[in-house]
Amino acid sequence: MSIRQTVAFSLTIAVALVALLVPLYVNVKLTNDGPEQVTTSTLFETGGPSVFVPLLIPVALTGLPLLLTGRAQRYASVATTVALAIFTIIASATIGWFYVPALVAAVASVVARPESRGT
Numbered sequence: 001m002s003i004r005q006t007v008a009f010s011l012t013i014a015v016a017l018v019a020l021l022v023p024l025y026v027n028v029k030l031t032n033d034g035p036e037q038v039t040t041s042t043l044f045e046t047g048g049p050s051v052f053v054p055l056l057i058p059v060a061l062t063g064l065p066l067l068l069t070g071r072a073q074r075y076a077s078v079a080t081t082v083a084l085a086i087f088t089i090i091a092s093a094t095i096g097w098f099y100v101p102a103l104v105a106a107v108a109s110v111v112a113r114p115e116s117r118g119t
Helices: 003-021 043-067 070-093 096-111
Strands: 025-029 037-041
Touching: 003 043, 003 096, 025 043, 043 070, 043 096, 070 096
Parallel strands: none
Antiparallel strands: 025 037
């Protein structure tokens, strides 16, 4: 199992949790007769349960190679890293930028030499 791939998987889980639990939206309501009202909301509060789908796509992509071994893991790592890059680019208008660190770790996992087995 690649440590870099595990880091990429961990980062995508962290991003999903942060996007779900940390208030990312701020709504400011200005009134003429009183102070303004500022409210914040999380992605889940704003989008409902449907936000799980786009948040779980990168988690599935980075987790799949961890389930495989040998050559299959190597091919899956390349394929899922390309898919994660495409997802990050397409979703860059919203949550895609959050996945750049995970993408960097996944790319590092693909381009690094295979880890040597201890002798």
